[in-house]
Amino acid sequence: MNPRDVVITGIGLVSSLGEGTDVHWQKLTTPGLKPVLDTGRFAPYTVHPLPEIDWNLQIAKRGDQRQMETWQRLGTYAAGLALDDAGIKGDEALCSTMDMVVAAGGGERDLAVDTAILAASETRNDRDVLLNEKLTTELRPTLFLAQLSNLLAGNISIVHKVTGSSRTFMGEEGAGVSALETAAARIRSGQSTHMLVGGAFQSEHLDMLLGYEMGGYLHRGPWQPVWARQGAEGGGIVTGSGGAFLVLESREHAEKRGGRIYATLGPVLSARARRPKGELDAAVSALFDKAGLPDQDLLAVSAASGAHAATRAEQKAIAARPRLAARGFSTLTGHLKEAQFPFAVALAALAVHHKAGYPAFDASERPFAGVPEKVLATAIGYHHFEGMALVCAAD
């Protein structure tokens, strides 16, 4: 044991299944759990919608809520849950020295303004003037702030008074992998003692779905579990709204303040396969080899998106390792984009903490019966970037 081991002491989760660690653990360990789906609102696309959330519980000021859209509220809310869970929320000394790394996309666009600009551009040729005109007259000033990626971190600072250093990584699963990789490295090197790390994604917004569909990534037609979408109509991803934040601390810091330790965060690995050059399968396989998997039955919490090529590569690598029992949680939560990897690591930590695995989330997943002392978390990005982390028992 090392005083600079990275330990997980707080978890904040929101998904279509509900909010908090207890709800997620109970639901995800219930065999045969059915996903919460909304098949009508964005047809032909299915989404896993947000549960009912009382934002006031984590974001007390209405003015703060108004200056965010759902994505930033969701992240700020999940961050608050994690701070609460770690027993840090409202502790001025701990929050003011806490560092933060956030994985972010862009905020929701104002669809009415975008639509009005497009409509007006059909009848006007001075489009540069038109753009400025609309931006200065139609866009609510603080709504612009709601679209800035680094203002999720900004709002967490304002609402929860987490005011140490702050960094934001942008874009998809890779942002979540980089956030955790960086946070862990800073603690291991002694640059930070406690950190708030995570991300959120609001999928119930047309422009967010458009972002996937421009690349042809969304699954169409009847819903299927994440591993069973190859060959089905569309690109394989069913999105969900949710968020995942973690409180990471050095072992020494956590023990000194008497914090509850869920698990130790082992190596965090990342790769950037050049997929157009056909490197994906080999890169995913190499990442599994590099993760230093123990020679025993091992539970893997997989953030597989369902995107055909990436998911197929991960399935092949898992099939070649018969002692791995993977659990593709996107079957039950949908793809949470930037929050995928923090969510995977959180579920891995819960399994280690409870000394029990998750039942298969669909019929294709191998059974796992043992006590998981180590759990692998994987995130093979739907478009690019690959990451893994090994989550280990607390002591």
Add this chain to the structure above:
Amino acid sequence: MSTTFEKVAKIIADTSEIDIDTITPESHTIDDLGIDSLDFLDIVFAIDKEFGIKVPLEKWTQEVNDGKASTDEYFVMRNLCAKIDTLIAAKGA
């Protein structure tokens, strides 16, 4: 039909956390109501939309900063509403 004052008071109450009953014609939006600069941007945006005008907020702020006008002149509710009425009248002229 509601008056300019009633409309502006409603915009302020909807935008910030101020109880509409505490807003009077004599209230100073910054000193008495405590509206912060970010909220004020949204309030002015909503006023522009409501009345179909463009409040020259930058010009007003500049005049205050230059010492050419006191904040009361623009930011006490009664005066603010009078300025809005002038802008509405100018638009119709």
